[in-house]
Amino acid sequence: xxxxxxxxxxxxxxxxxxxxxxxxxxxSQYIFMERNGIHIIDLNKTLSKVEEAAAAxxxxxxxxxxxxxxxxxxxxxxxxxxxxKGVNMPYITERWLGGMLTNFATVRKSIKKMSNIDKLTKxxxxxxxxxxxxxxxxxxxxxxETLLGGIADLNRLPAALFLIDVKKEHIAxxxxxxxxxxxxAMVDTNSDPSNIDFPIPANxxxxxxxxxxxxIIIKAIEEGLDERKREKEDETEKEAAAAKAKADxxxxxxxxxxxxxxxxxxxxxxxxxxxxxEAPAADSTEE
Numbered sequence: 382x383x384x385x386x387x388x389x390x391x392x393x394x395x396x397x398x399x400x401x402x403x404x405x406x407x408x409s410q411y412i413f414m415e416r417n418g419i420h421i422i423d424l425n426k427t428l429s430k431v432e433e434a435a436a437a438x439x440x441x442x443x444x445x446x447x448x449x450x451x452x453x454x455x456x457x458x459x460x461x462x463x464x465x466k467g468v469n470m471p472y473i474t475e476r477w478l479g480g481m482l483t484n485f486a487t488v489r490k491s492i493k494k495m496s497n498i499d500k501l502t503k504x505x506x507x508x509x510x511x512x513x514x515x516x517x518x519x520x521x522x523x524x525x526e527t528l529l530g531g532i533a534d535l536n537r538l539p540a541a542l543f544l545i546d547v548k549k550e551h552i553a554x555x556x557x558x559x560x561x562x563x564x565x566a567m568v569d570t571n572s573d574p575s576n577i578d579f580p581i582p583a584n585x586x587x588x589x590x591x592x593x594x595x596x597i598i599i600k601a602i603e604e605g606l607d608e609r610k611r612e613k614e615d616e617t618e619k620e621a622a623a624a625k626a627k628a629d630x631x632x633x634x635x636x637x638x639x640x641x642x643x644x645x646x647x648x649x650x651x652x653x654x655x656x657x658x659e660a661p662a663a664d665s666t667e668e
Contacts, residue, residue, distance in 0.1 A: 398570030442605030446540030
């Protein structure tokens with residue numbers, strides 16, 4: 382079943398590109414036509430590409446790995462943050478810090494610093510500090526939360542990146558390329574899709590367009606998470622059944638052994654009786 386329809390894409394304005402003078406020639410394969418000085422994106426290509434991207438991202442999530450959402454442009458910030466929180470995925474919506482992927486160890490130190498400040502406030506140490514020190518720590522906490530709050534639970538490098546506007550997020554794209562991290566992105570007519578593993582040709586400026594495409598990706602992630610959960614439950618049931626069978630095995634063996642002993646005893650009794658019967662018959666024959 383298709384994740385979206387041609388009409389949904391049309392209604393969301395996904396087909397509107399940039400001015401023809403701002404286009405990137407590498408996007409020519411995804412452009413349908415030009416109208417009033419604006420390029421129109423081929424929605425048939427968008428449909429096939431969004432299906433391909435959703436299927437790939439579903440498999441990544443199904444394997445238990447994380448997808449990092451990157452959207453620092455004004456129109457996309459709130460939409461992406463809300464969607465990412467809904468599926469418990471990391472996100473960056475303020476500023477991409479240089480080296481966030483290539484220098485991930487240092488970024489983790491900053492995240493740890495943030496958690497240490499939280500510990501100070503919980504154990505009462507924070508209240509013993511002077512007013513000036515408390516104010517400085519509070520400002521630093523707010524700054525760290527703004528920049529790194531979305532990736533506070535990210536303990537290792539993400540398995541993939543989903544980006545809105547690759548031209549604006551070019552640093553994130555270059556870092557992902559260096560580390561061979563697959564990239565999924567909404568690519569407009571003014572962007573270069575050649576560095577993106579799963580480009581989705583779409584209008585990356587309209588909020589409706591961003592919301593529709595991101596929603597499709599989020600739905601695929603939810604499907605992947607549900608399948609993973611079901612597989613885990615099935616594995617747990619199989620393990621429980623195997624453990625029960627293993628526990629029941631000695632009891633079954635004992636019952637089988639008991640039955641064998643009983644049959645052996647009964648056979649011995651029958652043999653003894655037959656022997657006793659044969660003995661008098663032999664004596665009478667001799668006489």
